[in-house]
Amino acid sequence: MLQLMWFRTDLRVTDNSALAAAMQAGPTVAFFLMSPGQWRQHDDAPSKVDFWLRNLAELSKQLQRLNVPLLIREADSWSQAPKVMCQLAEELQATALHANEEYGVHETRRDQQVAAALDDLGVAFRSHLDRLLFKPGSVLTRTGTYFKVYSQFRGICYQRLHSALPPLVALPKAQAALDIVADKVPTCATGFEPPSQALRDAWPAGEQAARERLQRFADEWIEDYHEARDFPARPGTSQLSAYLAAGVVSPRQCLHTALNHNQGEFESGNQGAVTWVNELIWREFYTHILVGYPRVSMHRAFRPETEALPWRNAAEDLQAWQEGRTGIPLIDAAMRQLLETGWMHNRLRMVVAMFLTKNLLIDWREGERFFMRHLIDGDLAANNGGWQWSASTGTDSVPYFRIFNPVSQSQRFDPNGRFIRQWLPELAALSDKAIHDPHAGRKGQSSLFGASPDYPLPIVDLRASRQRALDAFKNLSSASQLA
Incomplete structure (x- = not known):
């Protein structure tokens, strides 16, 4: 019952919903899809693509400790993704593909097309909540529509957090070694010039670097975040946004770290921690807007x-x-x-x-x-x-x-x-x-x-x-x- 784990913007092994589910279901092989043509269409920055690849290399090392080989495949455009996925599933005789949800219009269409193509082969497509604290569509107004006002959205999120705090996902135990050799992770992508070494040094890759940055922020700066965050010459922000965007650290990890430093509170206690949690909810809000009002991801004004x-x-x-x-x-x-x-x-x-x-x-x-x-x-x-x-x-x-x-x-x-x-x-x-x-x-x-x-x-x-x-x-x- 071989499982496939499709890594996208979730480049970590800890607190990873899809990876944990895949490894619990059976022997797992991971893969990453190189799509430079699609990335260019989405205006992804060269520094961002380089950051992905550097984190992918670190991820491959972590997966080796779990005996999960990481394969690299290419679909320059996401329109080619279903064919590539089907070829990989047939090659490995996989029974299911696991992926963490992504929410843009193109991402949603891609996953729907991949799921339909795999279904024709009898391969299940399993999607998991991971990039958000709450699934889009689960935080709605009384009339069943997506919120348009952040403060109202935050109020419902607070209610949910009081009743059921999203738990961290345990790191899976290493599986039995498979007779599959991991691919070498590319160091660059076609059409993307590598950034300066100084930029790379400012954004070290890997989960350990992300967790150290999160912990340092929590230990040194979170208490004054509500005041220091507005002063650009001060080290008052977490500078975790790149790691969150690439999924090297999860919003659940961020939330739990903040709560650990604020006696479990998210709307009272230390004002800095409360303000930072609110920023996590702003991130949540904008992604829910993306799903509820797709025009905003199609170059259209919300109003x-x-x-x-x-x-x-x-x-x-x-x-x-x-x-x-x-x-x-x-x-x-x-x-x-x-x-x-x-x-x-x-x-x-x-x-x-x-x-x-x-x-x-x-x-x-x-x-x-x-x-x-x-x-x-x-x-x-x-x-x-x-x-x-x-x-x-x-x-x-x-x-x-x-x-x-x-x-x-x-x-x-x-x-x-x-x-x-x-x-x-x-x-x-x-x-x-x-x-x-x-x-x-x-x-x-x-x-x-x-x-x-x-x-x-x-x-x-x-x-x-x-x-x-x-x-x-x-x-x-x-x-x-x-x-």
């Missing part, structure tokens, strides 16, 4: 009426934003952090997103795509949810008239300019006051005293562009009321 917004076609402004050349120090520092590290501080993700969609009035989809092409932690649900929140086109989105001023944000959350100096060394000589708005002197004149003269003037007037965005949204609101 359909916002599709009529008069987005600007401003290629030069977009490029300046992408390259960190806007003349707004906090924006440019954040974008350079993204380009160099594959990651951006969460507060800054909101600030740069709102600057692009409000001050530049450029379509949020341009930003969403650019982020996915560079984020090592790129996750469709979280990235889309965050962008639509900032653009005021999504569920539970920020009111359109609440527009972050990047200079004020800089003064508040990087008061001494430490973060800006780290990423904009050309401004390092400026005073703590001047560094937030180097061109605050007379219009058209630079006040970059002692700094590089190459730092650009702002590409947009913050006050005038804010009013432009307000007018665009007000006109949209008026038009919808008339309709």
Whole structure:
């Protein structure tokens, strides 16, 4: 009764629902599907693909300890996946394939097609809940619909957690050795340039690295998370997002670690731990939205009426934003952090997103795509949810008239300019006051005293562009009321 275990974005052996179920059902062979064409279609970042492969190599070592061989197969497009799966199942005479659920539209279609093809062979497709705490469709309103408001969704999640905390899945015992040799894990994928060694060093691969990062956060920073998380120059966030996105650590592991440091509480006790658990639930919420409202994963706004917004076609402004050349120090520092590290501080993700969609009035989809092409932690649900929140086109989105001023944000959350100096060394000589708005002197004149003269003037007037965005949204609101 040979079982197949299909690893996707769940690259770990501990607390892995599908792996545990497969090994309990019978002798298990694991495999991973290389799909570089599909990854390019999804705008997956080279650093993200490299992170997958590095973690896959570490996973293979852990599987060897369980006597589970890891095979590598290729289906450049997911349309080829059913054929590849069927060939593998026939080759090994497998009776079932186990996989942890994934939730994008393309992922769902892929799994449905694979399941149908395997069914024709008499091979069962077993899907398992693993990437989430609650199965989509199990947290609904009284009318049986998916929640649109986070606070209401969180309330039901709290009720569920009080009554039944999702348990950790035990690590399976090693099985008897199989006469199957594991494949060598590739070190690169076609069409994806490897990232710098510095980026790789910043994101070490493997479950042990992920657990150490989680434990260090819990021991040193979680108690102050609610305050420190907004300051990009401080080590106030967990920086576990890449590991969660690749499934090297699970949300259950994160939840249990937080509870262990807060006497089992998730809505009382230490405010830092409570706030961090709420962030886990935000992650949950956006994935449930992805399932309940599939249009958001098909390049559509959650709020359909916002599709009529008069987005600007401003290629030069977009490029300046992408390259960190806007003349707004906090924006440019954040974008350079993204380009160099594959990651951006969460507060800054909101600030740069709102600057692009409000001050530049450029379509949020341009930003969403650019982020996915560079984020090592790129996750469709979280990235889309965050962008639509900032653009005021999504569920539970920020009111359109609440527009972050990047200079004020800089003064508040990087008061001494430490973060800006780290990423904009050309401004390092400026005073703590001047560094937030180097061109605050007379219009058209630079006040970059002692700094590089190459730092650009702002590409947009913050006050005038804010009013432009307000007018665009007000006109949209008026038009919808008339309709």
